[in-house]
Structure formats: C-alpha cells, structure tokens
Amino acid sequence: xxxxxxxxxxxxxxxxxxxxxxxxxxxxxxxxxxxxxxxxxxxxxxxxxxxxxxxxxxxxxxxxxxxxxxxxxxxxxxxxxxxxxxxxxxxxxxxxxxxxxxxxxxxxxxxxxxxxxxxxxxxxxxxxxxxxxxxxxxxxxxxxxxxxxxxxxxxxxxxxxxxxxxxxxxxxxxxxxxxxxxxxxxxxxxxxxxxxxxxxxxxxxxxxxxxxxxxxxxxxxxxxxxxxxxxxxxxxxxxxxxxxxxxxxxxxxxxxxxxxxxxxxxxxxxxxxxxxxxxxxxxxxxxxxxxxxxxxxxxxxxxxxxxxxxxxxxxxxxxxxxxxxxxxxxxxxxxxxxxxxxxxxxxxxxxxxxxxxxxxxxxxxxxxxxxxxxxxxxxxxxxxxxxxxxxxxxxxxxxxxxxxxxxxxxxxxxxxxxxxxxxxxxxxxxxxxxxxxxxxxxxxxxxxxxxxxxxxxxxxxxxxxxxxxxxxxxxxxxxxxxxxxxxxxxxxxxxxxxxxxxxxxxxxxxxxxxxxxxxxxxxxxxxxxxxxxxxxxxxxxxxxxxxxxxxxxxxxxxxxxxxxxxx
Numbered sequence: 147x148x149x150x151x152x153x154x155x156x157x158x159x160x161x162x163x164x165x166x167x168x169x170x171x172x173x174x175x176x177x178x179x180x181x182x183x184x185x186x187x188x189x190x191x192x193x194x195x196x197x198x199x200x201x202x203x204x205x206x207x208x209x210x211x212x213x214x215x216x217x218x219x220x221x222x223x224x225x226x227x228x229x230x231x232x233x234x235x236x237x238x239x240x241x242x243x244x245x246x247x248x249x250x251x252x253x254x255x256x257x258x259x260x261x262x263x264x265x266x267x268x269x270x271x272x273x274x275x276x277x278x279x280x281x282x283x284x285x286x287x288x289x290x291x292x293x294x295x296x297x298x299x300x301x302x303x304x305x306x307x308x309x310x311x312x313x314x315x316x317x318x319x320x321x322x323x324x325x326x327x328x329x330x331x332x333x334x335x336x337x338x339x340x341x342x343x344x345x346x347x348x349x350x351x352x353x354x355x356x357x358x359x360x361x362x363x364x365x366x367x368x369x370x371x372x373x374x375x376x377x378x379x380x381x382x383x384x385x386x387x388x389x390x391x392x393x394x395x396x397x398x399x400x401x402x403x404x405x406x407x408x409x410x411x412x413x414x415x416x417x418x419x420x421x422x423x424x425x426x427x428x429x430x431x432x433x434x435x436x437x438x439x440x441x442x443x444x445x446x447x448x449x450x451x452x453x454x455x456x457x458x459x460x461x462x463x464x465x466x467x468x469x470x471x472x473x474x475x476x477x478x479x480x481x482x483x484x485x486x487x488x489x490x491x492x493x494x495x496x497x498x499x500x501x502x503x504x505x506x507x508x509x510x511x512x513x514x515x516x517x518x519x520x521x522x523x524x525x526x527x528x529x530x531x532x533x534x535x536x537x538x539x540x541x542x543x544x545x546x547x548x549x550x551x552x553x554x555x556x557x558x559x560x561x562x563x564x565x566x567x568x569x570x571x572x573x574x575x576x577x578x579x580x581x582x583x584x585x586x587x588x589x590x591x592x593x594x595x596x597x598x599x600x601x602x603x604x605x606x607x608x609x610x611x612x613x614x615x616x617x618x619x620x621x622x623x624x625x626x627x628x629x630x631x632x633x634x635x636x637x638x639x640x641x642x643x644x645x646x647x648x649x650x651x652x653x654x655x656x657x658x659x660x661x662x663x664x665x666x667x668x669x670x671x672x673x674x675x676x677x678x679x680x681x682x683x684x685x686x687x688x689x690x691x692x693x694x695x696x697x698x699x700x701x702x703x704x705x706x707x708x709x710x711x712x713x
Contacts, residue, residue, distance in 0.1 A: 149349040150540075153317050154341040155381055156227055158348070160311035162387050163189050170389075173217035176402050177394040183217050189311075191218075195225035195282075195297065197306035202280040203255045205230040208324065210249065211372075212236045212268070213260035215392045218284050218297055219371050220380050222258050223323075228309055230316065231256070233323040234336070235372035237691040239684040242267045251564060252324055252336060253277050258297075261285040265294075318342025318556070324563050325374045327515050336563030337374070343518035344378050346556040350520060350538025351382040354509075358484045358526045359386070359409045366408035368393035370691055374519040375489050379412050400478070407480030414490040415497075416693040418508060419619065422497040425475070425504065427622070443467040447503030451529070472505030485509055485526060489519075490692045492593060494616045498531035510534050512593060516578055517541075518557040522591050533590035543591060549583040550597060599697065601632045607669050609637070614662075614670060615695075621658045623647035626682050628700050629672070630708045636673040638711040640704055642681050652677075674711040678704065 152158050166172075168186035175181035183191065199209065209226045211233055213219055226233045234252050236245065238260070245268050257278055259265050265287050272278050272292055281294045322341045326334035355363070365388050369376040383390050391406040393399055396417075403411070429440045446464040450456060456464060476483060486501065486508040493510045501508040511523030512534030521543065524535035537543045542554040558578045561569035572579055583595040594610070601609040611629035618627035618639060625644045631637035639659075643650060655675065663671040682688035688700050701708065 149345055149352065149385065152345055154227070154314065154320065155322055155344060156224060156311045156314050156316065158345065158381060159189075159192075159224055159384050162384055163311070166387060173220065173390050173392070174406075175216055175392045176398075176405055177216075177392070181217060183221070188217075188221060191221045191301050192224045192228060193308050194300050194303050194306050195221060196228035196309065197303070198282070198295070198300050199225060199229040199231065199256055199280075203229055203231045206321070207231050207255040208234050208252045209256040209258060210234045210236055210252070210254040211258045212238060212240075212245075212264045213258070213284060213371075214238055215367055215371050215376075216260070216284065217390075217392060218260075220384075220390075222282075222297075223377075223380070226256075227316065227322065228311070228314060230314070232321050235323065235325055235377060237370055237372045238264055239691050240267070241687075242270070246271055247333060248326060249275060249278075256280045256282065258282045259284070259287075262287050265289070316341060318345065319560070321560060323377065325372070325377060325515055335565055335568055337515045338560040338563055339374070339515075339518050340556070340560055343557045343559070344381055346540045347378050347518045347520050347538070348382050348385045349540065350523075351378075352385050353539070354523055354525060355382070355386055355410070361387070363388045363409040364391065364406060364482065365389070366391045366393055366399075366402060366406055366411050368396060368399055368402075368411075369413060369490075373490070373692055374515040375414075375513070375692075376412065378518060378520070403480040403483070404478070405480075407482040409482050409484045410487065411483070412487045412489065414692050415488055415493045416491075418486065418488055418493060418497050418501060419616075422494075422500050423620075423622075426500070439467060439471055443471040444500070444503055447472070447505070448499055451499060451502045468505070475504050475506065479506070487511060487523065489513060489523075491694055492612060492616075493531070494620075495532050496620070502529060502531065512582075512591060514578075514580055516559045516572065516580075517553055517555075518559070520557075521553055524590075530587075530590050533587055533592045535591065536589050537591060544577075545585055546579075549585065549594070551580045551582045551584050551591070551593070552577040553580060554578070601629070601637070603631075603669055604633055604635065605669075609670055611637075614639075614666065614672065617662045617665075618659070618672075621655075621662075623650050623655075624658075626695075628682075628695060628697065630701060634712065637669075637671065638708060639672045639675040640700065640708065641675055641677045642679075643677060648679075676704075676707050676711060678707075 163185055166185045169184050171182050172185045172188050173183040209231045211222055223233050236248055249271050282297055283294050284297050286296055287294050318341050320341055321338045322344055323339050324336040326336050363386055365383050371377055393402045432440050442463050446460055489511040498508055509524040511520055513519035513521045521541055522535045522537045540555050544552050546552055554577050581597045582593055584593040601611055614629045615627045618624050623644050624641055626642035628640040629637055659672050684691055688696055
C-alpha cells in the first residue's frame, strides 16, 4: 500500500506492524538499556494507553505531551490519535510561564508528563485549570493534591478494549497535532498539521531514503520530538520499518553513535557547525605525514565532491585517504553512517563541503513547522550544498515577485490554532508565505535570506546578518555572535567567547574580525563590537529549542550597550 493511499498515521503504523517480526525491537532507549519495545509491545502499549485516555477525552480534544525523547513518546502520540484526540507536543525547556500560555491556548483535557522535574513546572497550572481531567506520567511521581497515573501501570493492564488501527475514523484532512512554533518573534503560534500533511512528508522522505539505505535501517534520535522536524521523522522511521535509538543527551551524542551505529541522523545546523570546529581543531594539530594525509583528504575530497575531475595520480592518493583517514573518521560515528540530514536552519556552505569531503555525507533540506515540515532536500547522488535540493513530490513551490518563497500542497498547515488573523496573513489563495527569500537554480531551491532578519541600511541596501554571524563563529574563540545595525550607518556585533578563551585581548579579536571584513562588501563590514559574558541559551530565553537566536530578545536585553557602539 502506497503512502498516498493511507487515511491517517495509524494506518501507516498498522501496515508496518502487520509485516514486521513482532518480536523484533523497534524502540530502544540508550539512557536506560532495559527500556525497549518490540513491535508487539509497542502495539499493545498503544492500545492500552489509548483505552485509558479515551475515558477522559472526546473527539478532537487536545492532549499535552511534555517529555524528553524516549520510546513512550511515539507510543503516547499514536495512542492519543487512536483515542481520536490531538497531540500537543511541548518542549521540556519551557518555563512555567511558557506552559501557562500553551495550556490556556489549547486547553488540554489530558497531560502526559515524563518526570518530577517537568511536573513541578505545571503543577500549579493543573490545580488552576478544571478542564484538565487526567495526568499521566512516565516516571513515578508522588503527589497528594493531583491524581497521577503512571504509564507503567497502564501497560500492565490486561482488561482493555482493542481498536482496529485501520478502521479508525480519521481522514487525511483531520488534525494530527498542534505544534507550537518556537517563537523567535514573540508568543508561539499553534500550527495545526494534518495526517495527510505528515504522510505527504513521509512519502517524499522515504523516496529520498530509498536511495541511501537498504532494509532494517537504524536511526539515532536526539533533536526534541516536540520539534516538527523530528516529530515527522518518527513517522518516517515507521514508514521504513527502522529500529529507533533514543540518545541520552546532546553531550553524549558521539558516544551514542558508537553505541548504536546509526545509518541516518537528523540534526540542526548548530550541531554540524560544532562538529566542523571539533574536527578542524583536531586536523590543525596534526604534523608530518599525518598532516599531509589530512590536507590531501580535504583537498581531493572537496574536488571530488564539487564534481571536478581527478587525475589518475589523484585518484590513487584519494584511495589511500579513503582507507587511512575517512574510514577512521566514519568509525568514530559508529561506522554505519550513510548520511547526516540537516534541517531547521541554513547550513553553512563551508561546513557542508568540509563534512562531505571527509566522508560524512551531509544533505541539506528546507522546511517550516507550517509545512509538516519538509519542503525540499538534496538527494544523496546529487548533493549541491549551496542549495536545499529539489522540492518533494506533492509540494508546489514558486517565487513571488519580491523573491519570497511560496508553498502550496497537502503538507501546508491547516492554519494556526485559535488564530484566524495570523492564518489569513500567512496563507493567501492556498499559498503559504514562508518569509524566506530565494530562487531556483536548475530545479534546486536556494535560500538567500529571511525577510524578517534582513537589516536595511539608510541607503536602502539589504544585509543578511546570519551570513556574517556564521563567519564570525568560525573564529576559533568566538562561540556565538549577533550582528546589529538595522537602519544604522554601519554594523556592529555582540560576541560571546568560548569558555576557555575569556581573557583574549580585544586587539586579537579585532585582527580576526578584520580578516573576515576583507571578504565582505563595504556595507557588511563589522566596525565595532562588544564582548558579553552571558552565553545565549535556551534556559535564559535567548535561543529557541532548536538553537536559533531569539534576535529580538537579545537586542532588547543589550540595546543600550549596542547603541553605545555608535557614539
């Protein structure tokens, strides 16, 4: 059965369940090795949890899901659907204030929470809101004032009414989930994604993956499942019958890759930027024959990746590099990696070329929460790193007169929850206005700017701060950077230095910035800067959960310091 024939995501799971070895492990935690679910145990757990949830919800009621990535996440998501509810994923990095906004906006009947730490942030909100009828937890939580049912107890139930997964009353146009945008410009908006939209994404993704992997692929998941990108990836994993490993944490990611040897890993550009800096730093320390091998690997790998012809001698040297350098690098990532897939922001060109040159195929894709989320992605056999690849089948993409990228198709959201005004601003005549600027290059989509992030000079010139920020963070001791200067005579920068490089002299910083300025146009040059001690993080509200800068919040915090740079 083809993905375009399924009515909903439950049918997708049902089809795979029917053809899989029921005892084969499907979901595996790397934090708790005992926490694993076979296909049969997954199916039974979905049925039992759905039976429990059904006692508290009616059709289309919302269920808030607050948890780190773990096997129970997918089980809960599908169980909510089977109970004909709507999943509302929430980031574990949210504060009580964030949850208050979310709960008041979507009014969930059921809340599923992972542990005591997360429960503590929502306890007062549960007590305050009578529309919350039940609370379910993954870990044991002792609480007097609120009744909490542990999911382990539900999984032990023997008396429950089983529902047929392929006969549930859900169609492609029904809401599968409401995913709140991470809010770089203010309060998050609840994006209503349909079963058909996510299935449409799965269709394009499986076509892409069929060129990369064979049967029984292994995935390592670490990007929050509350993010639309990873949320859809979990259904792609179902569609290809994968084995899914849940990472312990971002700090243990490389260790976890060795633990499970994944074929595919999806991540945001920040991960690849850090990887590039780490490997580059190791390469820079090599001497003698090792350094010659490293430089040959980089130069010949880049030449081959950019489809430039290699001489017979270069092919021979590249063969040596493949066996002595690239194979060793691959082994540090588990040895089975077929591709990294980058999404959720722009991948720096230099980073992309570097990773592909050293034998780590890295494909850049593009999308938005509002498009379920993928619009396009580079294919493995024709990676053009300066682009985000050709659009997936079922996507209609066009460029407006002002360069804005417009999307039409089943993958486009149904609208913003409780927000018809913003919906009408974003979707016009069926076209989603992305706010991104780009063009097509031989059928491959190229993103050039973000309309809202563009700085405009007093002379009317447009400048992309993200491009300059990427250049600044390539300086060895600069961890983070924000470029400021909308309608100003010149640009300035806010810099955060690496923890071990806090005492670097301003003259040294200035010299490195000048090297970057030499490659920039006159209006793009950084004329002044300030170093701050406070790192931008999710916890202090300066970054989104997908590690994008909350530009307006940072500027609001440091407005006075930035303005002084113009005196």
